Amino acid sequence: MNQAEREMLPSRRIADALRRSIAERTFRPGDRLPSERDLAARYRTARNTAREAIGLLQAEGLVDVRHGKGAFVRRQTPMIRLGADRYSNRVRRETGLSPFRAEAQRQGKTARVDVPEIGRIKPPTDVAARLNVPEDDLSVVARVNHYFADDDPVQIGITYIPWAIAEGSVLATEAKTGTGSIYARFEELGHRITRAREEITARMPRPDETVALAIPPGVPVVEVLHTGIDQEGRAFEVTRFVMRADLNGLDYDLPVED
């Protein structure tokens, strides 16, 4: 019943028909779908219902709806892949850039970094746990990164560093020079990054992220919680970053242990 009835629902029927037309390339990427009023007339339903159908396609990421213009079949955008060499010390040495910024460069894109917040803050519990910091005891420095590709914001992130490491001039210097020299400071203090742990999930964006990343409706974000680990197994840096899932991917080259 459920299945059969679902097929009968006008909004689903219209959505299905449009979806099929897109799959069969009757409507091709970039094409405009019939207007809501057209669809309503054609399927003898209320405009609301036709609108609902288009809303479903939008939620699936199949179409882009533009106020005053219409609903357009979304082009298959080639994804910007974040490469597996993101955490190579060689890249870091040669470029002097922090990993994400190096990545942005490697992609041949312009990158900018904003440092709007520097100071001692209380880290979220999951970050505190990964840094082995008693949550209410030691504070952490946060640095906010914005990455852009051709002026489109691609990624926003925040790095948490124990205050002991941040103290001194590292962050202030970095903010001034924009050289991303934070890893130099890490090495001064005896932390050489040896392993990284990355925990990955995806979710729908929060409203602020929708704005910051200019995310169209229906597009999820990938969230990565990155932990940098030094030669003695100590976690000394945690970065949480969020990126649009439709323009980005993660690409890992994993050794298989014996």
Add this chain to the structure above:
Amino acid sequence: MNQAEREMLPSRRIADALRRSIAERTFRPGDRLPSERDLAARYRTARNTAREAIGLLQAEGLVDVRHGKGAFVRRQTPMIRLGADRYSNRVRRETGLSPFRAEAQRQGKTARVDVPEIGRIKPPTDVAARLNVPEDDLSVVARVNHYFADDDPVQIGITYIPWAIAEGSVLATEAKTGTGSIYARFEELGHRITRAREEITARMPRPDETVALAIPPGVPVVEVLHTGIDQEGRAFEVTRFVMRADLNGLDYDLPVED
């Protein structure tokens, strides 16, 4: 204007108020929100508008709506993490299971495998490219996996193997015995998995995936394209799997190369 006006829209106003109440824990995880009719009366709007507001929260993954019962603040479900030891040869040797199945066991969950399709098929272009197979030349065997945790479907996937490897009895045997011995066959033919490449992205589920994985509205899926690479750098197996993003995460332990 945009910002101010957006605040004025009744549906946004209601959604904002509810979102704030949830953040302030006036409504806690598991609590039921006021009914659509209640909200409409309280905010002096039509029921449709209150419904729209709840729809927004649902799309953000904040609430679960249950027919006949109400809208409930979603509990923070502890994610089932797919561990970093997924591709250890040791795991494979000791358990005799294929990696994903080993993982499902490691999590202490029941796992089942369906093998509804076995045969020569034409692989999608991206798979053909990763197996270095001329797309229209060599066919590929597909195996469909379903993984369950406590009877809830968690992951669906399909593995593509060049016909030369699949030929013989491997897949049929596996289907019969359920022992996941496919890696034994790989080794017979001189392919020992040494590296894996994983390409990760996220998107909204397709309708069939919504059904297969019982995905609530507003929850994205994580899609992984896994390529197994042998000791000579040859790709010999590609698996594409999809999982609910709200119950699962990927967890990588990455060596940082020098």
Add this chain to the structure above:
DNA sequence: AGCCAGCAGTGGCTTAAGCCAGTTGTACGC
């Protein structure tokens, strides 16, 4: 005690109508 029918409350979906706002082409006036 146990079952079951009915009722009240919930969300699911639709219709019909209207007003607002962004977009684009055109006809008119200078």
Add this chain to the structure above:
DNA sequence: GCGTACAACTGGCTTAAGCCACTGCTGGCT
């Protein structure tokens, strides 16, 4: 020739009303 105002399109959002299906409780019957 140019520009401006308008008309005719587009989607955005809301109201008001109704019917359906699912849920859970309650009270009455066996």
